[in-house]
Amino acid sequence: MLELNEAPAYFERYREIIPRFEEFLEHLKKPLPLYFRLNELKCPREEIVLKGLERQGVKVEPVPNFPKFYRVEPRDFPLGNTEEYYLGYIYPMTLSSALPVLALEPKPGEYILDMCAAPGSKTTQIAQATGDRAVIVANDRRLDRLAALVANLKRLGVASALTTIYRGEVFPYGVPFDRILVDAPCSGEGRYRQGYEGELLYQKEGHTNLPAIQKGLLVRAFDLVKVGGIVVYSTCTINPEENEMVVDYLLRKRQAEIVPCDYPLPHHPGVTEWEGRVFHPDLAKAARFFPHETESVGFFVAKIKRLF
Amino acid sequence: MKKRRKKIHKEAKWPRVVSLEERDEVLSFWEERFGIPKETFADYLLLSTAKNYWLFVKPPELRPLQNLQVQTVGLLFTRRVSKWLKPTSTALQRFGHLATRNVVELTPSELDRLRRERRLPFEAELEEGYVVIKCEGKVWGCGLYAKGKLISYLP
Structure with missing residues (x-):
């Protein structure tokens, strides 16, 4: 477990990547703000939810440029115990976690694959963004995690998703996917802060070769999407070996390009050099989000187009 | 774990797309009982497993999806209970605000x-x-x- 006082030493290797490094370290001492997404599929009148939560003593404020997202005070309020949660009117999720689906831009009528879908925050966000009219294949390789995904799809009243339990790396061919989201398993460094100490996956599963898994998932996603289609690769970690290096691997193996994207949160270009290795110049079009600049979890997002 | 997953795959079956008559029977029940017009569900397929009906978005083509081994497809919509049709709470929570009766x-x-x-x-x-x-x-x-x-x- 990484204690908070060990964080400066741990993150030191990223000093060159993280803007205003000292401010970043200071920010880790603050707990994560609480946000939720309002589910209009089930709740046609927003004020029912907002007034209901306010009656419980909660302050709820809309987040600028993030339609349907609200920030909640106090941040330790148990949203999961509320009637609004039980009825599927809200989905608690951190703000930056909404970015991959914004980059994906799913449309009604399209085939969408969410390759590592559980517990379903992004799958349900895709369903909402398309008015429950895209064809969503929500996949996760683990049965216990799939159960949580199925429960959330049911809770949010989503009728546009089917669930599967394949290993992403060998997901079968045959569906002409228009867009694929690879929100890859990662070491989770972007989540690290007070209250989340010890959550880093690299420590829990010391022998897991995350970059190898991530490359396998991304290459398969690319091979599954149709020509001209979009693959969004995202993680909630800072480590370039799990981000740029993974996308660089794809760019060298396949005919792909990174598409620039507008995001409603402050961000920085992906790195094009790390520990002596030079990456494909397209990686500057990927985006890095940092906890202290977004009041949220650190994220990496690359929007990739299949050219051939 | 491996064994468990295999077992689930074996059991997983694609639900059947119901006939037009059966679809009309189920949607007529919703319309007559709750005043929710059949057109509300025009963009959805009605699928069936044993005594359950599921609502699933109408894809451009169903065939490619049917090659996948699925765990769940769509939203549990209505059940057949002896000779009656019963709406699920899940479906009512989603569409019940349109009810007029x-x-x-x-x-x-x-x-x-x-x-x-x-x-x-x-x-x-x-x-x-x-x-x-x-x-x-x-x-x-x-x-x-x-x-x-x-x-x-x-x-």
Whole structure:
């Protein structure tokens, strides 16, 4: 477990990547703000939810440029115990976690694959963004995690998703996917802060070769999407070996390009050099989000187009 | 773990797309009982497994999806209970706000008691049968109104 006082030493290797490094370290001492997404599929009148939560003593404020997202005070309020949660009117999720689906831009009528879908925050966000009219294949390789995904799809009243339990790396061919989201398993460094100490996956599963898994998932996603289609690769970690290096691997193996994207949160270009290795110049079009600049979890997002 | 996953794969079967007659029977029930027009579900397929009906978005083509080994497809919509059709609470929570008939408005204390005791003595100008249970603008799900009682089918 990484204690908070060990964080400066741990993150030191990223000093060159993280803007205003000292401010970043200071920010880790603050707990994560609480946000939720309002589910209009089930709740046609927003004020029912907002007034209901306010009656419980909660302050709820809309987040600028993030339609349907609200920030909640106090941040330790148990949203999961509320009637609004039980009825599927809200989905608690951190703000930056909404970015991959914004980059994906799913449309009604399209085939969408969410390759590592559980517990379903992004799958349900895709369903909402398309008015429950895209064809969503929500996949996760683990049965216990799939159960949580199925429960959330049911809770949010989503009728546009089917669930599967394949290993992403060998997901079968045959569906002409228009867009694929690879929100890859990662070491989770972007989540690290007070209250989340010890959550880093690299420590829990010391022998897991995350970059190898991530490359396998991304290459398969690319091979599954149709020509001209979009693959969004995202993680909630800072480590370039799990981000740029993974996308660089794809760019060298396949005919792909990174598409620039507008995001409603402050961000920085992906790195094009790390520990002596030079990456494909397209990686500057990927985006890095940092906890202290977004009041949220650190994220990496690359929007990739299949050219051939 | 490997064994368990294999077993699930073996059992997983694509639900059947129902015939036009069967689709019309189920959607007519929703229309007649709750006043929710059939067109509400025009963009959805109706699929069936044993005694359950599932609502699933109409894809451009179904065939490529049918090659996948699926765990669940769509939203559990309606069940066949002996000779009756019963709406699920899940589906009512999603579409129940469109209902114009057979909607029961409860006070918060009545809802509490119904959830706790599973039934309430209840008199209302309603046809006997399944009803939409609402409280303060929120749809909670399915109840059965019969013989001066309201019976809870809430999860």
